[in-house]
Amino acid sequence: MPAAAALPSVQPSLTLVDVASDGLPYMPAAPDAKAVTGPVHPHPITPEHARIFRENATIQALNDAMDSKDAKTLRRFLTRYRLEYPEDAQQLQLGFELIANCLEARPGYREAAQRYFDEETASSLRRFVLRHCLGGH
Numbered sequence: 001m002p003a004a005a006a007l008p009s010v011q012p013s014l015t016l017v018d019v020a021s022d023g024l025p026y027m028p029a030a031p032d033a034k035a036v037t038g039p040v041h042p043h044p045i046t047p048e049h050a051r052i053f054r055e056n057a058t059i060q061a062l063n064d065a066m067d068s069k070d071a072k073t074l075r076r077f078l079t080r081y082r083l084e085y086p087e088d089a090q091q092l093q094l095g096f097e098l099i100a101n102c103l104e105a106r107p108g109y110r111e112a113a114q115r116y117f118d119e120e121t122a123s124s125l126r127r128f129v130l131r132h133c134l135g136g137h
Contacts, residue, residue: 020044055085062096066128071103095125102133109133 019025025036026044058081065074078096082088098116101109113133120126130136 055081058084059090059092062092066096066099066103066132069103069132071100074100074103091123092125095120095123095129099125099128099132102129 020041024039024041026041027036028034058077061077062074062081065071065077074096078093078100081096082093095116098109098112102113110133113129116123117126117129117134120129123129127136
């Protein structure tokens with residue numbers, strides 16, 4: 001049996017975290033990093049990116065449930081949103097909770113909706129509170 005040829009000790013120029021699952025490298029993040037030649041991904045998908053993607057998908061699910069007037073599903077996704085994004089950076093939790101209350105015609109929903117509409121003038125959900133709670137178009 002012939003002796004196995006010694007494999008050269010080659011250190012890869014990119015580490016595993018620098019290469020996507022398709023084998024293409026990511027563009028280096030540092031402005032002074034050596035440029036990679038050939039096709040590259042614009043930047044790595046980090047856990048922070050994945051969290052943002054999931055938040056956006058959850059918000060879309062909340063919007064879909066609201067549009068279909070499905071309070072049960074709206075509350076289910078709102079629970080998930082509250083658990084995973086307690087910081088509520090987009091300040092959506094109160095508005096979606098109020099809309100769910102409106103869809104279920106819970107006691108006091110109209111007064112709460114009017115107060116929200118009057119006070120939360122910068123809310124991205126204000127127009128939906130008007131539509132679903134106050135009868136506006």
